[in-house]
Amino acid sequence: MAFEKDLNLDATELRLGLPGTSDESAKNQTPATLRSNNKRALPEESMSSNATASKNCDQETAPLPKAQVVGWPPIRSYRKNNLQPKKSEGEISGIYVKVSMDGAPYLRKIDLKVFKGYPELLKALEDMFKFKAGEYSEREGYNGSEFVPTYEDKDGDWMLVGDVPWEMFTNSCKKLRIMKGSEARGLGCVV
Amino acid sequence: MQKKTAYSFPEEILEHVFSFILSDKDRNAASVVCKSWYEIERWCRRKIFVGNCYAVSPTMVIRRFPDIRSIELKGKPHFADFNLVPDGWGGYVLPWISKMAGAYPWLEEIRLKRMVVTDESLELVAKSFTNLQVLVLFSCEGFSTDGLAAIAASCKNLRELDLRDSEVDDLSGHWLNHFPDTYTSLVSLNISCLGSDDVSFSALERLVGRCPNLRRLLLNREVPLDKIANLLSRAPQLIEFGTGTYAAELRSDVYSNLAEAFCNCKELKSLSGFWDAVPAYLPVIYSVCSRLTSLNLSYAPIQNPDLTKLVSQCPSLQRMLVLDYIEDSGLEVLASSCKDLQELRVFPSDPFGEEPNVSLTEKGLVAVSSGCPKLQSVLYFCRQMSNAALVTIAQNCPNFTRFRLCLLDPKIADYRTLQPLDVGFGAIVEHCKDLRRLSLSGLLTDCVFEYIGMHAKKLEMLSVAFAGESDLALHHVLSGCESLRKLEIMNCPFGDKALLANAAKLETMRSLWMSSCSVSLGACKMLGQKMPRLNIEVMDEKGPPDSRAESDPVDKLYIYRSVAGPRFDMPPFVWTMDEDFASELS
Numbered sequence: 001m002a003f004e005k006d007l008n009l010d011a012t013e014l015r016l017g018l019p020g021t022s023d024e025s026a027k028n029q030t031p032a033t034l035r036s037n038n039k040r041a042l043p044e045e046s047m048s049s050n051a052t053a054s055k056n057c058d059q060e061t062a063p064l065p066k067a068q069v070v071g072w073p074p075i076r077s078y079r080k081n082n083l084q085p086k087k088s089e090g091e092i093s094g095i096y097v098k099v100s101m102d103g104a105p106y107l108r109k110i111d112l113k114v115f116k117g118y119p120e121l122l123k124a125l126e127d128m129f130k131f132k133a134g135e136y137s138e139r140e141g142y143n144g145s146e147f148v149p150t151y152e153d154k155d156g157d158w159m160l161v162g163d164v165p166w167e168m169f170t171n172s173c174k175k176l177r178i179m180k181g182s183e184a185r186g187l188g189c190v191v
Numbered sequence: 192m193q194k195k196t197a198y199s200f201p202e203e204i205l206e207h208v209f210s211f212i213l214s215d216k217d218r219n220a221a222s223v224v225c226k227s228w229y230e231i232e233r234w235c236r237r238k239i240f241v242g243n244c245y246a247v248s249p250t251m252v253i254r255r256f257p258d259i260r261s262i263e264l265k266g267k268p269h270f271a272d273f274n275l276v277p278d279g280w281g282g283y284v285l286p287w288i289s290k291m292a293g294a295y296p297w298l299e300e301i302r303l304k305r306m307v308v309t310d311e312s313l314e315l316v317a318k319s320f321t322n323l324q325v326l327v328l329f330s331c332e333g334f335s336t337d338g339l340a341a342i343a344a345s346c347k348n349l350r351e352l353d354l355r356d357s358e359v360d361d362l363s364g365h366w367l368n369h370f371p372d373t374y375t376s377l378v379s380l381n382i383s384c385l386g387s388d389d390v391s392f393s394a395l396e397r398l399v400g401r402c403p404n405l406r407r408l409l410l411n412r413e414v415p416l417d418k419i420a421n422l423l424s425r426a427p428q429l430i431e432f433g434t435g436t437y438a439a440e441l442r443s444d445v446y447s448n449l450a451e452a453f454c455n456c457k458e459l460k461s462l463s464g465f466w467d468a469v470p471a472y473l474p475v476i477y478s479v480c481s482r483l484t485s486l487n488l489s490y491a492p493i494q495n496p497d498l499t500k501l502v503s504q505c506p507s508l509q510r511m512l513v514l515d516y517i518e519d520s521g522l523e524v525l526a527s528s529c530k531d532l533q534e535l536r537v538f539p540s541d542p543f544g545e546e547p548n549v550s551l552t553e554k555g556l557v558a559v560s561s562g563c564p565k566l567q568s569v570l571y572f573c574r575q576m577s578n579a580a581l582v583t584i585a586q587n588c589p590n591f592t593r594f595r596l597c598l599l600d601p602k603i604a605d606y607r608t609l610q611p612l613d614v615g616f617g618a619i620v621e622h623c624k625d626l627r628r629l630s631l632s633g634l635l636t637d638c639v640f641e642y643i644g645m646h647a648k649k650l651e652m653l654s655v656a657f658a659g660e661s662d663l664a665l666h667h668v669l670s671g672c673e674s675l676r677k678l679e680i681m682n683c684p685f686g687d688k689a690l691l692a693n694a695a696k697l698e699t700m701r702s703l704w705m706s707s708c709s710v711s712l713g714a715c716k717m718l719g720q721k722m723p724r725l726n727i728e729v730m731d732e733k734g735p736p737d738s739r740a741e742s743d744p745v746d747k748l749y750i751y752r753s754v755a756g757p758r759f760d761m762p763p764f765v766w767t768m769d770e771d772f773a774s775e776l777s
Contacts, residue, residue, distance in 0.1 A: 071273040071681055071706070072656060073542050073572065073599050074630075078356065078384070082466070082490055083540060098278070109278045130763070 095170055101129045101147065101178035112170045118162050125149055129178055136162050142181070151176045202227075206235045215240055237261060242676075242701050244282060244306065245726065248755040249290035260299045261325075262291070266306035268704050268749055269654075270679055272330065275706055275747070277732065279762040282306045284331075285315070286760075292319035299348075300325040307331070308357075313338030317345035327353040335360035336385075343369035350404075351379040361386040367394035372401070379407035383433050383464065386411070392418060400425040409433030412466045420448035427455045434464030437491065441471045450475040463487035463512075470497040480504040484531075487512040489538050499524050509565075512536040515551040515572065522555030526562025534568040535559055542572070542599055553580035560587040568593040575606040576633055581615025591623040595630035601657040601682075604634040611635055617642030620650070627674075630654040640664035644671025652677040665689035669696045679704040686744075687714035694718055697725055702751040710748055713741030718750070719768030726753045727768035728761070736766050 095112040108128055115121040122133050134145025141160050142148045149161040153172040161169070161176070209232055212218055222232040238261040241247060252259075266282025284306045291298060298320045308331045316323065323346045328334075336359065342349070343366055367390060370377075377398065382390060390411055396418075399405060405426050414422075414435030423429070439445060449472065453459070459479050468491035483505045488498070489512040498513070499521040508529040515537055517525070525532065537555070541548045553576045560566060566588050576598055585591075605612055612633040620626060620643050627649055631639065635658035643650070644667030651674050659665070666689040668678065678700065686709040697703060697718075712729070715736075719727040729736055730747035757767040 069601075069682070071270060071275045072601055073539065073597055074273045074654075074656075075539070075542055075572075076272050076356070077274065079489070079538060080542070083542070 095173075097151075097173055097175050099125065099128070099176040099178070101131070102180045102183070110176075112173065117166050118169075122149065122161070125176070125178065131178065138163070146181050147178050148181050149176065150179050202231050205231050209235050213238075234258065238300075239263070241265070243751050243753075244284075244287065245755060245758050246701070246751060246753045249287045251755065253290060253294040257294070258297075259291075259295050260297060261302075262287075262295075262298065262300065263302040263304075264306060265304045268679065268702060269305075269677070270681065270704055270706070271305055275681065277730070277762075277764060280730070280765065281758065281760055281762070283760060284308050285312045288312045288315050288319070296320070297322055299323060302327040302329070303331055304329040305331065307333040308338070309333050310335055310338035310341070314341040317341040321345070322348055324348050325351040327351065327355070328357045329353070330356045332358035335362045336366040337362055340366035340369040343367065343374075344371070347371075347374060348376060349374075350376055351407075352377070353379060353381040354384050355381050355409075357384050359385055365391050365394065367391055367398060370394075370398055374398075375401050376404065377402040378404050380405070381407070381409040381433070382411050383409040384411065386413070390414070396422060396425065402426075403428070405429065407431040410435045410464060412436055412464075415439065416449070416472065417442075417445045420445070420452040423452035423456060428458060429456055430458050431461040431485075432456070432459060432464075433462070433487075435466065437465045437468035437472060439469075439472070441469075446472065446475060450478070454478040459483075461485035461487075461510075465491035465493075467491075468493050473497060473501055476501075477504055481506065483508060485510040489514055489536065492516070492540070495521055503528050505529065506531075508532055510534040512538070514538050514540045515549050516540055517555070518550045519552055519555040519558065520550070522551075523558045523562075526558040530563060531565060532559065532563040533565050535563075535566065536570040537572060538570075539572040539599060547574050553577055556580070557583055557587075560584040565590070567591060570595045570597075572597045572599060574599050575603070576612060576615065577605045577607045578610060578612055578615035578618075579605075579607065581612065582618040585615075585618035585622040589622045590625065591619070592625055593628040594619055594623065594626060595628065595654070596632055597630065598632040601632060602634050611638070613638040613642065617646075620646040625649055628652045631658055632656060636660050637664040637667070640667040644668055647672050649674050651675065652679075654679050655683055656681045657683065659683050659685065662686055662689040666692060669693035675699075676701045678702075680706070680708060682707040684709055687711050690714060691717065694722055694725075697750055698722065698752050700752065702749065704747075704749050706747040708748070709744045711742050712736050712739060712745055715745055715748060715768045716741070723769075724752055724754065726751055726757055729766045729768060730764055731766075732764045 096109050097112060099108045099110055110124065110128075112121070115124065118136075126133060129147075131147045132145055133147065133149055134142045136142050150158050151161055151169070151173045152158055152175050154174060158177075164172075205228065209218070209221065212221060218232060218236060222229045233255050234257060236256050237259060239252060239256060239259050240263045241252070242265050244264045244266050264284065264287060266284070267276050267280060270276060271280070282305060284303055292315055296319065299322055301316065301320075301323065302325065308328055313334055316326070326342060326346070326349065339359070342352070390413065392414065399408065399422055406429060408422075408426060408429055409431070410433055412435050416435070416437055416439040419434055423432070453476050456479065460482055462476065462479065462483060462485070465488055468488070470493060473493070480501070481504065484507055486505060486508060488501075491514065493501070494516045495518055498517055502508075502511070502513075502517070502521060503524050506528050508525075509531050511525065511529070511532060511534070513536070517537065522537075537551065551573055553573065556569070556571050556573070557580050560583070567590055569591065570593075576596065604610060605615070613636055616631055616635070616639045620629070626647060629643070629647065629650055629652070631654070637660050640659060640663070643653070647653075650672050653668065653672070653675065655678075662685055664683070665680075665685040668675070669689060670693060675696075685705065690710060691714055715727050715729050718725065728749045729745045730749065731745060733746070736745070757769045761767065
């Protein structure tokens with residue numbers, strides 16, 4: 001091992017980072033991209049990632065937040081919501097909204113934060129409630145479908161899902177309702 | 192000679208005797224003595240507790256007990272509190288209300304826990320039960336302030352309205368206005384769960400002002416601190432009070448008004464609320480502290496030394512709920528000041544943080560166990576534990592009835608010896624012979640379950656997560672715990688063997704929940720076939736079980752005994768493994 005120092009492998013070693021920076025400072029950059037809000041990770045997966053996270057943790061790296069297992073720790077939602085948010089607000093909490101569908105007596109809840117955009121959200125809704133939303137166009141809303149996804153915004157207005165930019169939607173959506181097509185006419189008719 | 196037997200007692204006398212028998216267990220025992228006792232008893236039973244709303248149907252209840260005045264129903268399994276039960280699972284109260292509306296017009300008390308209550312149900316309650324006095328909706332959901340308005344408008348004899356921990360859709364704050372001006376019977380009001388638009392403050396003030404028998408008032412978070420004094424001055428007879436947000440800029444007039452208002456509440460014994468509490472306003476309650484038997488600071492971000500100082504002023508405390516800001520040092524003070532303490536709950540202020548943010552360890556709990564001889568009920572969240580500490584705690588408190596320990600890192604070992612915590616929990620069950628409820632956590636092998644099966648003979652409810660190594664663990668519990676009623680398990684390597692070997696045991700219990708374990712679909716189907724009086728419900732959001740192999744583990748399993756047969760209100764992601772299901776697919 002002493003040879004390495006003599007050979008000054010550091011200088012020749014290929015690695016990430018600017019020349020002149022050491023490994024230590026590269027490690028200190030919090031791996032923000034590795035933080036994941038994988039609340040719904042399968043328990044086996046999250047347990048093994050817990051194990052690796054604690055093993056790989058050395059003194060310099062910011063420890064990876066433990067993948068959250070649904071149901072653990074056993075604290076009720078209203079208590080979790082009440083806690084003082086620490087450094088990273090909004091990282092732990094999702095945007096949970098209720099989803100109902102006309103004719104189905106069962107409500108679901110989804111976390112809007114796990115979706116990157118409308119296509120993913122619509123696919124998830126279609127899978128959840130077993131319906132097809134049809135083609136969306138700005139002018140005509142959802143074409144060729146019996147059911148239409150709508151949402152109630154902060155002002156209490158019912159809008160067509162997809163009418164506003166995604167960020168605006170996740171910030172203002174209070175609840176989702178998959179309406180019967182006949183009832184949805186008149187919504188989102190802009191032009 | 193005419194033979195006279197005890198059975199020739201006139202019915203009226205038996206009925207009178209039965210009226211002194213209040214516990215369900217005793218009533219049930221009396222009802223099976225003979226047919227005539229059964230008949231007399233069923234006509235005069237007034238109070239019913241249904242621990243699982245799917246264990247029996249409303250029709251069956253009404254058929255047997257024609258004149259009920261008080262009913263308590265529970266719906267979803269306990270793990271629903273921790274988001275393990277998806278929305279839409281069930282627990283609807285409407286079928287019960289609909290049937291009871293016709294059968295029990297004189298119903299006085301309705302208590303519901305973890306049920307889905309719609310506005311339609313509440314409107315039906317308001318319409319059907321003119322004599323309703325008590326409505327408790329504990330951890331319920333599905334209704335809005337419209338439903339509450341219907342109750343307020345119609346229930347002239349309402350004494351108690353308690354919405355604890357329920358999820359209410361906020362529509363308008365004016366539901367309180369629906370209590371007529373002539374309504375003055377309110378004794379207990381808990382609206383602590385309501386949101387911002389849900390309460391019109393002036394209506395609340397008027398209501399409080401005209402109800403001289405109001406003894407319990409738990410406000411919601413949005414009621415500002417500067418309104419409390421006025422409210423309290425209208426109700427100095429309060430015994431239990433929950434504040435709203437306990438934070439405001441320090442102003443001497445607000446401060447002195449509050450202090451005076453609290454001082455005038457000579458019967459105040461219980462305080463809660465304290466959302467966002469700031470230390471500056473804590474001293475206003477000092478005049479009440481010496482009398483307090485119950486204090487809930489679990490929403491208060493108050494830290495030491497203010498927190499400990501407050502606690503040290505409450506020598507009469509029997510019940511204490513607090514965040515882990517209290518730290519070991521504060522718990523030591525609690526232990527030396529509060530010799531009447533019976534119940535302690537310490538919640539985590541930063542449950543998802545990697546590093547401990549406070550100095551709360553096993554030492555705090557050891558101190559309380561040592562200093563408080565009447566301690567019976569514990570819920571304690573912390574980050575480290577040792578077998579030695581648990582043994583000490585067990586020896587100090589042989590009278591524990593409820594012990595729930597939650598180590599935030601689910602599989603953490605004894606921090607001193609790196610051993611599993613089997614011995615520690617073993618000591619708890621061995622010493623605490625009256626233990627009725629136990630929650631385990633930390634690194635645990637099959638050993639702890641052997642201890643539990645051997646010693647926990649009075650245990651009624653057991654909660655397990657990330658524990659055990661094999662089916663033997665589950666077998667120990669199912670075969671050894673004679674009084675077991677509820678067993679809930681998550682993320683444990685328990686499979687089919689123990690379950691199938693102890694199938695009969697399941698009929699003696701209220702329910703079994705297993706999620707993220709290794710019970711196979713085939714085993715569930717077999718149980719469904721063999722045990723007609725059990726409902727075997729498999730929950731899987733990935734798709735119908737018939738699309739998967741018999742050996743595939745099910746995601747969530749809920750088994751409960753029932754005389755009502757399988758239910759029909761299941762959502763698309765729940766399948767019941769009854770005889771029909773099994774034979775369809777074989």
